[in-house]
Amino acid sequence: MKQIQYILASLFIILGAFEGYSQEWTVPENEAAVVSPLPFNNATVREGKTVYEKNCKSCHGEPGKNNAIVLVPPPPDMASEKMQANTDGGMFYKVTNGRGAMPTFKPTLSETQIWQVINFIRKFDPRNAGKLIETALLKGKLSAAIDKDSTAIDIVAEVQNSPGIYSRLTNTTVFVQVKKAFGFLDIGKALTNADGKARFEIPKGLAGNVDGKADFVVTLGDDFEKTTAEVPGIKVAAPLGENPLASRSVLWSTNDRTQNWLLFSYFFVTGLVWLTIIYIVLQISKIPKAGK
Numbered sequence: 001m002k003q004i005q006y007i008l009a010s011l012f013i014i015l016g017a018f019e020g021y022s023q024e025w026t027v028p029e030n031e032a033a034v035v036s037p038l039p040f041n042n043a044t045v046r047e048g049k050t051v052y053e054k055n056c057k058s059c060h061g062e063p064g065k066n067n068a069i070v071l072v073p074p075p076p077d078m079a080s081e082k083m084q085a086n087t088d089g090g091m092f093y094k095v096t097n098g099r100g101a102m103p104t105f106k107p108t109l110s111e112t113q114i115w116q117v118i119n120f121i122r123k124f125d126p127r128n129a130g131k132l133i134e135t136a137l138l139k140g141k142l143s144a145a146i147d148k149d150s151t152a153i154d155i156v157a158e159v160q161n162s163p164g165i166y167s168r169l170t171n172t173t174v175f176v177q178v179k180k181a182f183g184f185l186d187i188g189k190a191l192t193n194a195d196g197k198a199r200f201e202i203p204k205g206l207a208g209n210v211d212g213k214a215d216f217v218v219t220l221g222d223d224f225e226k227t228t229a230e231v232p233g234i235k236v237a238a239p240l241g242e243n244p245l246a247s248r249s250v251l252w253s254t255n256d257r258t259q260n261w262l263l264f265s266y267f268f269v270t271g272l273v274w275l276t277i278i279y280i281v282l283q284i285s286k287i288p289k290a291g292k
């Protein structure tokens, strides 16, 4: 009987904990009534997308794919009814203040950025279907080459006007990245002039790969279909040489670099410990005999 009571009591405690977690997240009425100061259009949604990918996607996942990370309570999918049931003001309040595993973004995002990301989330509200006019992406063309002193990248950007016919792309931002083992690292941007040309000065002290080289990738912005130009293998720094952790003098880097005296002391000490344990066990096993 007593056992059943215990089981029931612990069940209630566990259920109670879950109940507490899944509690409605209520927003003060005056906060929920706040209306977004931003217009709902392609520009604000696109800016919101950038904010989303940097700050929210890691937990909430790709909107509409239900691939949020596992947390209690779970971060709702941005396209879900639960999320879209929030008013703009309600979302602003929740993103600003946070709760539990949902961080407060007050210190990290400006109010404008929060409203932008809310516009991006609203893109997935079925009530907004058809409200954003998708403009077709432009088709670009890029060429990039290192200048003769290897201090800058000369870029030429073009845009397609009709199939096969390109004109120089003026006053447009081009982005420069460096290829790294883990992906692409943004290192800066440049603006094209009236001839569609831009010059990007390679930052001094840029870290290269092991061989001291860096591979650059030039891209156009979001208004364009994916367009890139690569500038491979430019020497920017001295080669790193041997990985310092693998050098001869480092004892612990790999097993076969371990020094003999170290191996010997290791086996000596562990051997001693085992001998002591065996001795103690033998002594203990003698106790019943001595008792008789």
Ligand code: HEC
Pocket: 025, 051, 052, 055, 056, 057, 058, 059, 060, 071, 072, 073, 074, 075, 076, 082, 083, 086, 091, 094, 095, 099, 100, 101, 102, 103, 105, 117, 118
């Ligand atoms: C560290 C993980 C994490 C990050 C990063 C994160 N969230 Fe959340 N978010 C959560 C969790 C967990 C919840 C559920 C919190 C709860 O209900 O107590 C949540 C809930 C929310 C809610 C309330 C949903 C509801 O139930 O009404 C909104 C709105 C929201 N997040 C927006 C965002 C936005 C916008 C960003 C990026 C600026 C963001 N979140 C970043 C984990 C995260």
